[in-house]
Structure formats: C-alpha cells, structure tokens
C-alpha cells in the first residue's frame with residue numbers, strides 16, 4: 001500500500017472508546033489502542049504524525065440533507081435572516097433588481113421568527129414584483145407563498161385531480177391567497193427551471209468537508225438529479241462520500257443502471273427511498289393526534305394515501321432499497337411505523353423514520369414495535385423555539401425527546417435537513433447536549449432530554465453508519481474506513497462548545513481533504 005500513517009500523542013475517540021494511537025493503511029483503520037501496541041503493528045515506511053495533544057474523532061456523518069437544494073440555496077435569494085416585513089420586501093426588491101428576467105425563488109423564510117407569525121399573501125408579493133413569478137419558500141420547505149404570476153405556473157399542465165385542492169390556501173372570497181402547502185409546494189417549484197452548476201455543488205461539498213463531515217446522505221433525489229450527481233461522482237470529483245435516497249413516488253422512473261455504486265471505495269451509492277407521510281410544525285401541517293394548541297380546528301394532514309405509499313415502498317424494496325419515511329407529528333410517526341413495518345428487519349441499510357419529532361407514549365409504543373432507525377435533526381431544538389405555543393407545554397415535553405428514545409434502545413441518528421436548517425453539524429451536536437441555544441431558546445428545553453458528549457458524537461458517527469448499512473463508517477475501530485477529523489481541542493466537550501472552527505483537518509479514506517484549488521493530496525474517496 002505504501003500510505004500507512006500513524007497518529008500518536010493525542011486523544012482518539014473511536015466511537016466506542018478512547019485510544020492513544022491510530023494506524024491507518026490502504027484507506028482503512030488497521031489498529032487503535034495504546035501507543036506501544038499500535039507502533040508494533042506499523043509497517044516500515046509508515047509516516048508518523050504527531051497529534052500534539054489534539055483530539056481525533058471519526059469523520060462526521062449528516063444522514064439527512066438535500067444537497068442540490070443546499071447548493072441552490074447558497075447561490076440564491078436567502079431569507080433566513082429576514083427581520084420584519086419591511087426587511088423582507090427590501091431583500092426581495094434588491095434581488096429582483098440585481099437579477100433581471102426569470103422566476104425568483106427565495107428560500108428559508110421562517111414566518112414565526114422573522115415575521116412574528118404573520119404570513120404574507122399573494123397581494124404582498126405582487127407589490128414586490130408583479131411581472132415575474134415570485135415564490136418564497138417557508139424555512140421548513142413544507143409551505144410557500146406565491147405571487148399572482150407564479151400561481152399561473154403550469155396552467156397548461158393537468159393537475160392531479162383533487163390532489164392539490166386542499167393544499168392551496170384560499171381567501172374568504174374563495175380566490176387563492178398565494179399560500180400553498182405540501183404537494184402543492186413541490187408541484188409549483190418543480191415547474192420552475194433551476195439549473196445547478198456543478199461547481200456550486202462541489203463548493204457545497206467542500207463546505208461540508210470543512211465542517212468535518214466525511215459522508216452525507218442526500219434525500220428525495222429526483223431521476224434527473226441522480227443522473228447529474230452520478231456523472232460528477234464518476235469523474236472522481238466528490239471530496240466526501242455521498243449516499244442517496246431516491247424520491248419515493250417517482251421510484252418507477254429511475255433507470256436500474258443508475259442505481260449501481262460509483263467509485264472504487266464507496267464515494268457514491270444509492271441506499272434507499274424517501275417519502276412523506278405528513279408536513280411540518282411551522283405551517284401546521286405536521287399530523288397530530290390532537291389539534292394544534294394555537295389552532296384548535298386543525299391537526300395537520302396526512303400526505304399521500306397509505307396505498308400509494310405502500311405500493312411505492314414495495315417497488316423500492318424490490319430494487320433492494322431501504323425505506324425512509326418523513327414523519328413529524330405523533331400521528332404521522334404511528335402511521336410511518338405501520339407503513340415500514342414489513343421492512344423493519346431487512347439486511348443492510350435500516351428502515352428509517354425521518355424527524356420523529358413528536359413521540360408521546362402512543363408513538364413510543366408504535367416505534368417500540370417496529371424499531372426503525374430514527375433520523376432526527378437536533379438543530380430544530382434550537383430553531384423551533386416557537387414550538388411550545390404550537391403544541392402546549394404538556395405535549396411539547398415529548399418533542400425531540402432524544403434521551404427518552406435513546407434509553408428505549410432506539411438507534412438515534414443525527415442530521416441537519418439542510419438547507420431547511422443550517423448544515424453545520426456542530427450546531428446539532430451542541431443542541432443535543434445543551435438543549436437551549438446561546439440565547440436560552442429551545443423547542444423543548446427539558447434538560448432530561450439532553451445526551452452526553454459521546455452519545456451526541458455517536459449520533460453523527462457510528463449510529464449513522466449503521467443506519468446507512470455501513471458499519472465501517474463513523475468509527476475508528478479496526479476495519480473502519482479511515483475517515484477522520486483532527487480538532488484543535490483536547491476534549492469533546494470543548495470541541496462541541498467551540499464548534500466547526502476547531503476542525504483542523506478532515507481525512508477521507510486515508511487522504512487529507514483540502515478544498516478545490518489548494519494543492520490536494522487528492523483524488524476523491
């Protein structure tokens with residue numbers, strides 16, 4: 001092999017235990033343990049690397065994000081920092097002036113935080129621009145606001161009968177008010193041409209690598225997008241590993257030839273399918289067993305029929321793909337558990353529930369029965385700080401209940417859901433252990449739901465590897481892939497407090513990552 005490396009003189013968290021030294025060869029971990037024991041195993045010519053007291057961890061894994069959306073988000077109209085309606089209007093107008101022609105899509109608008117819960121409507125957007133389609137996507141991705149021109153998008157296309165009807169908000173006079181939900185968001189936005197430059201995607205992967213992420217799973221990938229991602233991956237241009245979950249309801253449109261892995265040692269692979277069973281808390285479309293506390297006549301909605309979902313899941317299963325179902329409200333969690341039950345004991349990648357945000361005792365019973373991997377977004381504990389008003393104090397106690405779920409033996413996996421929350425995994429790690437954000441805000445501040453530093457790290461490490469069906473990811477035990485990060489701190493607690501800026505080096509498959517442009521030691525993993 002000739003590329004053996006030996007790290008000594010620091011602290012190495014393997015995911016299971018702490019070690020003094022780590023030996024890597026041929027892209028894999030050969031040994032982790034005491035310095036004297038590991039040194040004896042090093043072949044002649046091994047490069048010795050002193051850690052100088054620094055901490056080493058397995059490379060982090062984000063098991064649920066949206067890669068192409070994130071790349072688009074970073075180059076588009078970003079509304080995450082909007083402060084009030086005037087600021088929103090100013091940002092949109094400035095963007096419109098600076099980008100003549102075509103549709104305008106703004107993303108990341110958190111109506112609760114940025115607009116005190118007051119939803120703009122079609123006429124507000126018409127005032128910002130009336131001659132080009134304008135779509136402002138809610139931060140959850142589960143609702144959007146359209147101006148009048150945007151509402152005419154796809155007028156010639158036949159809409160699936162009835163399906164969008166309950167998803168288009170109406171004013172008292174019966175005309176669309178511009179707010180659309182769930183399937184209607186996807187129906188309209190998928191009709192807006194959105195070209196993605198390969199360089200934007202690669203820069204986004206570089207950003208993720210700089211956070212210390214060495215693998216990410218990208219969700220809801222459409223057939224066209226899969227073809228683009230594959231071609232970049234086969235050019236060997238991905239700096240980190242990418243795993244793909246295909247858009248469930250389009251499962252029959254994928255070409256079998258596009259499902260095979262790319263790259264000698266696993267840089268790109270299709271793992272599963274991802275579908276929706278409900279919406280999100282922000283637009284009150286997450287499906288609850290009791291009405292919303294701040295909207296007593298609504299309890300959210302079930303997305304798609306059981307038959308449609310079951311049929312698509314079995315088509316995915318026939319292709320060897322693992323199921324992942326989005327479920328946020330407690331009633332949806334029970335529904336999702338029932339739908340993936342037939343696949344719960346599959347080999348390889350786990351059957352997953354995405355979010356599993358609200359898990360009162362009734363949902364815990366359903367989950368205990370099926371035992372899917374639960375892919376949660378700890379960053380939402382900070383972002384959804386308005387959740388107590390939505391759900392009421394008694395019910396919100398069961399939101400993002402990471403300790404409760406861990407103690408019941410569930411495999412808890414960390415992720416960001418970026419761009420619907422920031423992609424920085426350190427924000428999520430800190431939310432797992434501290435619950436409250438630096439300003440004291442939290443969706444559910446209950447300190448009993450906090451996890452330890454090591455447990456938090458495992459959520460973004462070996463737990464994610466197991467969920468992806470790859471126990472060689474997220475661990476630095478012998479036989480694992482040599483995906484690792486070196487931090488400028490001595491302890492895990494300090495690293496989690498300080499965050500991404502402590503990441504000094506990211507190594508993927510035994511090769512050191514450096515952003516495109518720097519003299520890289522490297523081909524892709």
Ligand SMILES: [Zn+2]
Pocket residue numbers: 064065066219417
């Ligand atoms: Zn998502």
